[in-house]
Amino acid sequence: MRMTKWLTLGTMMLLVLTGCKGSTPSAPEVSYSTSSSPGSTMSNTKHADTLTFGIIYPMTHPFYEMITDSIEIASKSHPIQLIVKAPDEINLEQQMRMMETLITQKVSGIAIDPIDPVAFEPLINKAVQAGIPVICFESDVPGSKRYSFIGSDPLQEGTLMGQMVDRFLKGRGMIMIEGSMSGSSQIRQRLQGLEQYLKQNTEIQVLEKKYHNGDNEKAITDLESMINEHPHFDALIPLDIVSSSSAILVWKSQGLKRYAMTFGMTPEVKEALLNGQIHAVISENEHLWGNIIIEQLLAAAKHADSTSWIDTGFKEIKQSDMTNDY
Known part of the structure; x- marks a missing residue:
């Protein structure tokens, strides 16, 4: 089965x-x-x-x-x-x-x-x-x-994500972040590594962070809300698989051309990577x-x-x- x-x-x-x-x-x-x-x-x-x-x-x-x-x-x-x-x-x-x-x-x-x-x-x-x-x-x-x-080490994963964002945006720009649960150790450390790198090495600004707590509908609503409130954002960083799934749906429905980088090589992320909705992913093998x-x-x-x-x-x-x- x-x-x-x-x-x-x-x-x-x-x-x-x-x-x-x-x-x-x-x-x-x-x-x-x-x-x-x-x-x-x-x-x-x-x-x-x-x-x-x-x-x-x-x-x-x-x-x-x-x-x-x-x-x-x-x-x-x-x-x-x-x-x-x-x-x-x-x-x-x-x-x-x-x-x-x-x-x-x-x-x-x-x-x-x-x-x-x-x-x-x-x-x-x-x-x-x-x-x-x-x-x-x-x-x-x-x-x-x-x-x-x-x-793997989520803090170091976050640092790598910071380097990726830095490279794609050339050290400047505005990003939005969504994760599952603010109390999750994995999410917290990924975010810490990402924000530390950006603060120390770039002029990239974090516009907003939201957490969906595992609710698929809330994840989509959060993304749509952030996009409406910050229409000039340059990149979205989903910190977990639910956030990346929602981002793929929103990117497809709105035809967005902004950067999206995420964590976790799921089957749908693989397809989105091939189709250009996701630009890079951190895989934990x-x-x-x-x-x-x-x-x-x-x-x-x-x-x-x-x-x-x-x-x-x-x-x-x-x-x-x-x-x-x-």
Whole structure:
């Protein structure tokens, strides 16, 4: 089963709930499970030696569908059952409930991209105390007992983005920024690196910053509002995948010719990069995550010595840099 199936289910559920918006306090949860064993196709049969790994994302999105595909491929040569979970939109309470459920199910290991590192620290410690190793990816919870973190340095990512903006705008101009959550450590550090570089090395002005808190509609509304209020802006910098998705839609609908640079090589960002709606993207080598996540979960399940941080690195990708890997 592919993640597209539960994405479709999530979309159907969301449409139903939209009709009674106001009476439902949170977005629907979506999840699915698959199992595989060496030399066989996926089946629902669970053998005695099968390891059950839980994968928890912050939300459903084509970006995470891509990660799940790579995780499934990396799992095929091992007796692994995957339980994949995600809120339909960013929702901390739902993500925490998903973590609690996996702990109750006594899975063999959990890989999570946590929405809030402070909120998840006690939950991760609870899982570890129950004998369930936890891997963090993309966003870290460094104060927890997690086995390892898979990802790159968001502060240095922000510095690179500052260099990219400087190069495209030649040291002068006005930019707008949108991110997911102001309290997100990843978003905060990306913004810090970006603003520090611009302040120290350029005359580029930040006109406005907005945060959509994981709400797709708000992300689009925010962008349209900023464009109306600052029609002479030179570039937009989306700090996360929801902001970049919204920027692509707005760029297409309004036919904008301004610069847009973002983080995260999602399928739609790849297309927008080829079409010229996005001019450059910082990739965290996301195409490698699936293999690394499975490697780390298997190592943790075998009680191997941990590596605190698996640095996947990051790099700028422009249209001219596109390869078969992206």
